[in-house]
Amino acid sequence: MSIEAVIIDGSEGEGGGQVLRSSLSLSMITGRPFKIKNIRSGRKKPGLMRQHLTCVKAAAEICNAKINGAEPGSQELFFVPDEVKSGEYHFPIGTAGSTSLVAQTVIPALMLGDAPSKIVLEGGTHNMRAPTFDFLQHSFLPVLKKMGVDIQAALHSYGFYPAGGGKVEFEIQPVKKLKPVELLKRGQAKGLSAEAFFANLSIDIPQRELRVVGDVMGWPEESLHIRQIKKSASSGNVVSLKLEHDNITEIVAAFGKPGVKSEDVAQQACDEANDYLGSKAVVGVHLADQLLLPMALAGEGKFTTLSPSQHTRTNIGVTKMFVPCDISVEQVSDALWQISITN
Numbered sequence: 001m002s003i004e005a006v007i008i009d010g011s012e013g014e015g016g017g018q019v020l021r022s023s024l025s026l027s028m029i030t031g032r033p034f035k036i037k038n039i040r041s042g043r044k045k046p047g048l049m050r051q052h053l054t055c056v057k058a059a060a061e062i063c064n065a066k067i068n069g070a071e072p073g074s075q076e077l078f079f080v081p082d083e084v085k086s087g088e089y090h091f092p093i094g095t096a097g098s099t100s101l102v103a104q105t106v107i108p109a110l111m112l113g114d115a116p117s118k119i120v121l122e123g124g125t126h127n128m129r130a131p132t133f134d135f136l137q138h139s140f141l142p143v144l145k146k147m148g149v150d151i152q153a154a155l156h157s158y159g160f161y162p163a164g165g166g167k168v169e170f171e172i173q174p175v176k177k178l179k180p181v182e183l184l185k186r187g188q189a190k191g192l193s194a195e196a197f198f199a200n201l202s203i204d205i206p207q208r209e210l211r212v213v214g215d216v217m218g219w220p221e222e223s224l225h226i227r228q229i230k231k232s233a234s235s236g237n238v239v240s241l242k243l244e245h246d247n248i249t250e251i252v253a254a255f256g257k258p259g260v261k262s263e264d265v266a267q268q269a270c271d272e273a274n275d276y277l278g279s280k281a282v283v284g285v286h287l288a289d290q291l292l293l294p295m296a297l298a299g300e301g302k303f304t305t306l307s308p309s310q311h312t313r314t315n316i317g318v319t320k321m322f323v324p325c326d327i328s329v330e331q332v333s334d335a336l337w338q339i340s341i342t343n
Contacts, residue, residue, distance in 0.1 A: 006034040006321050010075070013314030015042020017052050018289070021105045022315055024059040024079065025293060026322035028109035033080040034322075040075070047073040051097025051123065055105040058091045062106055086113035086174065093123030096164035096234070098130035103170060104140075108293055111149045113174045124159040125166035126197065126238045128255045131286060133168055134240050135251040139287055142249060143183070147294055148175040158229045160199060160236025178298035183282040183291075184338075187246025193223040194241045194269075198256075199232035205262045209239050212266035217241075217273065237262075239269045243277065250276055250284045279335040281306045288339065289315045295341045296323045302340040304332065312339075 006027070010019045017040055027034050040046045048056070048071065056070045056077065064082040091102060099121035110117040125133045131140070137153045144151060150173040159166020194213045196206030203226070210224040229236065237256030242249065254269035256262065276284050281304050283291065288305040289312040295301030296319045305312075308329055316327045328340045 003032055005078075006032055008034055008036040008318070008321065009038055010036050011038035011041040013317060014310040016040055017101070018311050018314055019318055020052060020077070021055055021101060022293060022318040023322075024055060024105050025108045026319065027079055027081050028059055028063045028065075028084055029112060029297065030322050031081055032322055033078070035076070035078045037076045039077060047075045048077070049097070050095050051093055051101060054091055054093045054097060054123075055102050058089070058102055058106050059109075062089065062109060084109045084113055086110060086115035086117045088118045090120045091122070093121070093164065096124035096127065096159055096161040098127040099123045099125055099159070099166060099168050100127070100131040100133060100136055103136060103168070104131070104290065107151065107170065107172065108297070110172050111144065111151065111174050112176070112178075112297070113172075116174065117172045118169065119172070120167065120169050122159075122167050123164045124161060125155060125168055126158065126160060126236060126253070126255070128161070128257075131290070132238065132240065132251065132253050134242075135253065135286065138242060138249045139251045139284075140290055143181065143287070143291060144294060146181045147178045147298060149173070149178070158197070158199065158232055158236070160232060160234040163233035165233035178294055180295070180298045180300040182301060183248060183303035186248055186282050189243075189245055191242065191244040192217070192219060193225065194219065194239065195225045195227055197227045197229060197236065197238045197240065199229035199237075200235035201237055203228070205237055205256065208262040209266040212263050213239065213241070213270060216267065216270040237265070239266050241269050241273045243273060248282050250287070252276070252284070275306065279306055280304065281336055285309050285312070288312045292316060292319050292327065292339070292341070296325045296327070299325070299343045300341055302338060304336055304338050306335060306337065308337055308339065
């Protein structure tokens with residue numbers, strides 16, 4: 001007997017690619033087909049772009065799905081999954097499209113597979129409006145490890161907009177059932193540090209950025225690091241702050257771009273870091289929406305966070321379409337919210 005397809009309006013919520021990526025992940029895992037319309041209708045260039053097509057085609061290859069509508073600019077997609085196949089996969093995006101977003105689409109299905117898997121992705125590794133590789137490695141994957149999944153991540157080369165050229169690899173040791181986790185206390189601070197990446201630019205840029213970070217955050221010089229990327233197809237600059245605690249590590253990133261002062265880039269990262277450090281939240285705003293899916297699959301979990309983003313609220317809606325669970329969002333205080341997931 002055929003399974004009824006989940007019907008999704010991609011214009012709801014944040015109206016971007018998050019709805020599509022979460023739907024692909026959940027469809028692969030649950031075996032439920034879905035039809036999504038109005039894909040990315042909230043964006044200046046609506047429809048599927050190359051990195052979204054890579055997500056679709058990667059998901060389809062991993063679960064031998066039947067797809068209709070997987071073309072550039074398409075605003076409708078029909079996706080019918082089959083059984084997920086563990087194994088080795090290589091997905092070149094072909095542009096500076098985010099490797100992290102593709103990884104976050106396919107990792108959930110492979111981490112519940114019947115054998116180890118390895119995926120190699122080529123494209124952008126540090127993209128605006130996307131998680132950086134550092135975020136996946138130090139923030140997201142350690143929480144999955146608490147849930148029983150061991151994923152080793154390696155960055156072979158950096159990729160910046162517009163040329164890309166980055167290469168990352170993930171080795172996944174799967175589990176049959178995810179362990180529930182509760183993230184309600186950060187624990188003691190273990191390390192607060194900053195790293196300024198730069199490629200094909202003057203070293204004056206990261207120096208100025210770290211000067212601001214040191215002044216604003218009050219961090220000593222030994223906590224401030226410069227990393228020059230010597231082989232890069234594009235110029236690039238990222239300020240990445242690592243906020244490490246006993247139970248969680250938060251990564252905050254800000255991106256340099258033409259016409260924006262280095263000092264302003266650093267200040268943006270510091271502002272976000274101070275918002276987090278000044279609260280009692282355990283999970284940062286970007287990690288919050290990424291944890292919903294694995295916690296729902298585990299059947300339960302809870303965490304505290306800052307005011308939930310539109311991405312988070314959108315992911316709650318999509319998750320509940322595929323997984324029978326209750327997700328509550330409760331404001332505990334002015335700057336603290338608790339998200340709880342139960343069967």
